[in-house]
Amino acid sequence: MATYDFLFNALGLREWCNAHAGEKITGLAALLKKTKGESNAWHETPFPSLNALNDACGAIPRSGDFTRMLETGFLNIRGGLKLVLDPLTQPLSWMLDGALTLFGAIPWFILVPLLLIAALLVSRSVQIVIFMIISFAILLFVDHFEMTVETLSIISVCTVICVVVGLPIGIAMSKSDRVQNAIIPVLDMLQTLPTFVYLIPLIFLFSITEPKLYGIAIILYAIVPVVRLTNLGIRLVDRDVKEAADAFGMSDMQKLLGVEIPLALPNIMAGVNQTIMMSLAMVVIASLVSAPGLGERVLQGINNNELGVGFIAGFGIVLIAIILDRVTKAALSRVNAAHH
Amino acid sequence: MSDAKIKVSIKNLYKIFGTDPQSYLEAVKQGLSKTDLKEKHNHVLGLKDINVDMREGEITVIMGLSGSGKSTLIRHLNRLIEPTDGQILVDGEDVLAYNDDKLRKLRQSRMSMVFQKFALLPHRTVLDNAGMAPRVRGEQKATIDQEARKWLDRVGLKGFENSYPHQLSGGMQQRVGLARALTSNAPIMLMDEAFSALDPLIRTSMQDLLLELQTDLHKTIIFITHDLDEALKLADHLVILKDGYVVQQGEPQHILLNPNDPYIEDFVADINRARVLRVGSIMTDADHATNEPDGVVQTRDTLESVIALAGGDTNKAYRVEEDGKTVGHLEMRDLVRALVRPHAPVDGVRAS
Numbered sequence: 126m127a128t129y130d131f132l133f134n135a136l137g138l139r140e141w142c143n144a145h146a147g148e149k150i151t152g153l154a155a156l157l158k159k160t161k162g163e164s165n166a167w168h169e170t171p172f173p174s175l176n177a178l179n180d181a182c183g184a185i186p187r188s189g190d191f192t193r194m195l196e197t198g199f200l201n202i203r204g205g206l207k208l209v210l211d212p213l214t215q216p217l218s219w220m221l222d223g224a225l226t227l228f229g230a231i232p233w234f235i236l237v238p239l240l241l242i243a244a245l246l247v248s249r250s251v252q253i254v255i256f257m258i259i260s261f262a263i264l265l266f267v268d269h270f271e272m273t274v275e276t277l278s279i280i281s282v283c284t285v286i287c288v289v290v291g292l293p294i295g296i297a298m299s300k301s302d303r304v305q306n307a308i309i310p311v312l313d314m315l316q317t318l319p320t321f322v323y324l325i326p327l328i329f330l331f332s333i334t335e336p337k338l339y340g341i342a343i344i345l346y347a348i349v350p351v352v353r354l355t356n357l358g359i360r361l362v363d364r365d366v367k368e369a370a371d372a373f374g375m376s377d378m379q380k381l382l383g384v385e386i387p388l389a390l391p392n393i394m395a396g397v398n399q400t401i402m403m404s405l406a407m408v409v410i411a412s413l414v415s416a417p418g419l420g421e422r423v424l425q426g427i428n429n430n431e432l433g434v435g436f437i438a439g440f441g442i443v444l445i446a447i448i449l450d451r452v453t454k455a456a457l458s459r460v461n462a463a464h465h
Numbered sequence: 466m467s468d469a470k471i472k473v474s475i476k477n478l479y480k481i482f483g484t485d486p487q488s489y490l491e492a493v494k495q496g497l498s499k500t501d502l503k504e505k506h507n508h509v510l511g512l513k514d515i516n517v518d519m520r521e522g523e524i525t526v527i528m529g530l531s532g533s534g535k536s537t538l539i540r541h542l543n544r545l546i547e548p549t550d551g552q553i554l555v556d557g558e559d560v561l562a563y564n565d566d567k568l569r570k571l572r573q574s575r576m577s578m579v580f581q582k583f584a585l586l587p588h589r590t591v592l593d594n595a596g597m598a599p600r601v602r603g604e605q606k607a608t609i610d611q612e613a614r615k616w617l618d619r620v621g622l623k624g625f626e627n628s629y630p631h632q633l634s635g636g637m638q639q640r641v642g643l644a645r646a647l648t649s650n651a652p653i654m655l656m657d658e659a660f661s662a663l664d665p666l667i668r669t670s671m672q673d674l675l676l677e678l679q680t681d682l683h684k685t686i687i688f689i690t691h692d693l694d695e696a697l698k699l700a701d702h703l704v705i706l707k708d709g710y711v712v713q714q715g716e717p718q719h720i721l722l723n724p725n726d727p728y729i730e731d732f733v734a735d736i737n738r739a740r741v742l743r744v745g746s747i748m749t750d751a752d753h754a755t756n757e758p759d760g761v762v763q764t765r766d767t768l769e770s771v772i773a774l775a776g777g778d779t780n781k782a783y784r785v786e787e788d789g790k791t792v793g794h795l796e797m798r799d800l801v802r803a804l805v806r807p808h809a810p811v812d813g814v815r816a817s
Contacts, residue, residue, distance in 0.1 A: 369584035371545055373598050373649065374572030387588045463588060 127180035128171055138182065146183025199329060207330060214337045217286070217344075221336035224278040225417065233270055237261050244448070248455035256451070260444040269419065269441050276408055276418035276445060283340060283404045287348040288397060295355025295393075296381065305356060312349050320346060320410050328414060339411035346407040350399035358392025359385050391461050398453040405446055419445075469520040472685040473542060473653060478515040478551035480537060480709075483508030486549045499708055511537045513710040515551070520702065521652075522683035526717075528696040529706035535689045538706065539657050542687065543576045544568055555653070573602050577646035581658035583638045585630040591617065591641050592626040598649030609648075616644040620674065636667035643671075647678070656688045660695065672698055693732050697721065697741045705729055718746040722803075738804050739769040747803045748785045748793035755796070758784040764792060768800055 133142055171177040178185040186194075228236065240261075245254050264270045298305040315323075324342055331338040362385050370380045386393070412420030419438045426435020481489055481502070489497070489508050499510040512534045519525040529535045540546040541553060544560060553560045555575065563571065577598060585594045593600075596613035617626060620640040630638050639659065646654050660668045672695060679686065690696050696703055697717050704714040705728075712726045721741060724730045745764030762771050764787040775781045775797055785793040 363584070365580055365582045365584040366586065368545060369578070369580055369597075372543055372572055372576075372578040372580075372655075373601050373645075374569040374574075375601050376569065379601060384586060387586075 127177070129173055129178055129181040132173075133182045138184075142182035142184045144184075199326070203329060210330060214331075214341060217282075217340045218335055218337040220282050220286075221279060221340050224282045225275055225336075228274050228278045229271070233265060236274065237265075244452050248452045249459065250451075250455045253448070253451050253455060257448055260448060264441055264444065267437055269422075269437060272417070272419045272422060272438070273441055273445060276405075276420065276442070279339070279343065279408050279411075279416060279418060280401065280404050280449070283343045283347060283408075284397070284401050286340075286344055287351050287400045287404070290344075291348045291351035291396075291400070292355055292393070295352045295396075296359060298352070298356040299359035299385075308352070312353060315345055316349050320407060321413075324410075324414055333415055336416075339408075339414050339416035342411050342414065343404045343407045343416075347400045347404035350403065351393070351396040354392045354396030354399070355389065358389030358396075361392065362388045391457065394453070394457040394460055398450065398457060401449050401453060402446065405442070405449065409442060469522055471518045472521040472556065473519040473687065474552075474554040475515050475517045475519075475538075475541070476552040476554065478512055478538075478541060478553070479549045480511035480534075480541070480546065481508050481549045482511050490550055510709050512541075512548075513708075515711055517704050517711065517714065519685060519687055521685050523701035524679065524686040524688055524699050525702045525704065526688045526690060526696040526700035527704045527706060528690055528693065530691055532708075533706040534709040535691075535706050536657055537709075539655050539687060539689050542653075542655060543572050543578065573598060574649065575651050576653045576655060577649040577651040578655040578657065579639070579642045579646045579659040581661055583630070583635075583642045583662075585638060585641055585645075587630055589629075590626065591622065591628050591630065591633070594630065594641050595644040595648050597645050598651070612650075613644070613648050616647040617641070619647070619678070620644045636663050636671065639663060639671060640674075643675075647682075651684075653685045653687070656686060658689050658691070661690065661692070668695070675699065693736060694741070697736070705732070717741075718743060722746060737769075739772060740767055742768045742803060744768065744771060744783075744785055744795055745787070745793075747799060748795045749799065751784070751791050751794050755782075758782050758794070760784070761786055762795060763787065768804065771795070771797075771800060 133139055175186060175188045175191060179187045231239075241254055241257055244257055245251075248254075261270065261273075264273050294308065298308055320342075323345060327338050327342055331341075366384060366388065367380070370384045375383065408416055408418060409420035409423055412418070412424045419441045422438030423435050423442070425431060426433075426438065479490060479493065480486075481493060483489070483506070486508060489502060489506055493502065493510060493513065499513075502508050502510050515538060517525070517527075527535045527538060537546055541548050542555075542560075544553075544563075548561070555571070560568070560571065586597070592610060592613050595617050596609040599609045599612060614626060617623065620643050622637065622640050622644065625633065625637065630641065633641065639662075642659070646656075660671045663671060675686075676699065688696075688699055690699075700717045702714065703717040703720055705712045705720070707726075707728050713720055713724070713729055718741075720729065721733055721736070721738070724733050743764065744762050744766045747768070748764070759781040760774065760783050762774065762783045762785055764785055771783065774783075779797045779801055781797045783795045783797075784791055785795050
């Protein structure tokens with residue numbers, strides 16, 4: 126006797142239940158119950174879930190059937206989705222491969238000075254450059270520089286795409302409340318969804334050997350701050366200044382490029398800084414789906430219980446994080462200084 | 466007072482704020498009050514049946530307390546705010562019929578604006594800020610800079626071209642704002658409480674600067690203020706707004722002597738009449754002269770200066786001249802009588 130037998134009996138569905146009953150799968154919980162003997166104590170009344178209803182009537186699917194249904198459904202539309210998404214995302218694979226090959230091909234004694242000069246130009250801070258020299262020396266010394274470069278290549282490609290895609294989305298949101306209301310839930314979802322969870326559909330869609338798989342994962346995760354802060358920054362531009370722009374007859378484009386983006390730049394830069402930091406966080410997790418770089422070593426450390434390997438790679442990631450953060454923050458404070 | 470041509474004209478202008486202003490327009494025209502509209506229909510009556518003509522080369526001052534709709538009104542002229550009903554004519558053309566392109570052209574080259582909070586671009590230099598209008602029009606950088614330099618020089622900011630706005634004091638920032646409006650070379654200048662955010666002394670010097678510029682430039686200036694002293698100092702034509710409608714408009718001296726509403730009497734009561742009233746407003750005809758004149762005064766002279774001239778003697782009388790011709794006669798006794806202010810009405814604003 127199952128708890129909800131009365132329901133189907135009362136509705137006169139007993140015959141339909143029996144006729145359509147599939148193969149009865151006995152779950153572990155049911156087996157346990159059987160060994161303990163039938164008990165109908167009131168406090169053990171189960172919630173009328175799919176499994177509980179299935180106990181009473183074989184025609185009702187179990188929860189396991191439901192998840193399998195979802196999977197089959199996804200597999201059915203997979204071909205169609207792939208047809209659309211594959212060519213759309215293929216350039217991402219090329220860019221990631223290209224960046225990895227390009228930066229990998231430059232010898233260290235050229236690449237390190239290039240990176241130092243770039244950092245000096247962006248940050249105008251000698252302290253940061255000295256810190257970079259020490260960090261790169263350590264990484265080169267323990268033979269982790271190659272992986273560091275791989276990680277940096279992936280981050281730079283993903284950050285550029287995040288900015289190129291995120292900036293227009295943020296601008297569109299700032300111009301229309303309707304667009305903003307439509308996009309904010311998507312951003313909320315991308316930010317709150319556990320990172321592993323949205324690797325799942327990606328693994329189904331793309332082959333695990335393709336770079337775009339981890340590229341998409343990183344971009345989806347890291348694009349949120351640049352979109353949010355572009356929107357916020359433009360909305361926070363002084364109303365009086367916007368009104369003056371209108372009063373002197375600026376077109377929408379003149380206003381956007383000449384007033385709104387320059388005045389929103391501190392916020393936009395803060396968004397870019399966050400985007401870089403988040404793509405660094407994600408590039409480690411993306412090693413699960415074959416992203417190369419320092420993350421791979423961390424994963425190896427976890428999988429093989431190799432403390433030293435994981436620790437050194439983790440330390441390298443911390444160094445990159447500090448460098449990227451300080452360089453972008455220094456650029457940000459320069460922009461701020463120009464405004465006030 | 467003058468027969469200059471009408472440059473800007475506002476006709477039967479109505480503005481109702483809310484979700485569906487059109488449907489209450491007819492009721493407002495029939496006399497639905499501001500309070501009823503707010504309480505029963507949750508719409509705000511911004512402006513009600515405004516009719517003002519602004520003449521070429523004159524300063525029209527629109528005065529009112531906060532909430533009287535004066536800032537709303539000035540923003541209708543360049544359509545930063547769209548009216549609910551009515552007409553706005555600039556050079557006889559209906560601005561409301563303009564498409565976006567024509568409207569931008571109007572704002573770029575026919576109407577400039579000065580703002581209460583300056584509204585300068587913080588990331589551009591003073592020179593770039595001053596050259597905003599021609600830059601928007603897409604002119605050559607060299608000519609823009611030359612023009613901007615000229616006007617910065619004129620408002621007393623020579624040497625500050627490469628500073629940024631935040632490096633300047635409030636008064637100097639507003640000079641940049643003024644230079645920006647002048648560089649646009651627009652014949653019409655809208656000034657929205659342009660001097661209200663400044664210290665009293667700096668405000669006075671900015672008013673003097675504006676009047677001095679105006680003697681050369683003869684722009685059509687529409688000036689918003691909540692300060693009666695400022696209004697009386699600048700206005701050729703004064704419009705007094707209250708709760709979104711025009712209480713009285715006309716020549717400022719005339720309004721001062723003949724206030725037609727307790728609200729205006731209230732305003733006028735606090736004024737230093739000797740400093741504001743001018744000889745021309747209170748003089749009698751030249752042939753009414755009973756005493757032999759003790760001297761000559763000009764119609765534009767303030768009563769204060771005449772008192773100083775007479776040394777406080779109320780028995781004196783003066784011949785009044787304008788442009789070298791005798792136009793009237795002034796008895797000091799009449800002058801003193803004109804200084805007695807009407808009492809603040811018991812049912813006026815301050816009674817409540």
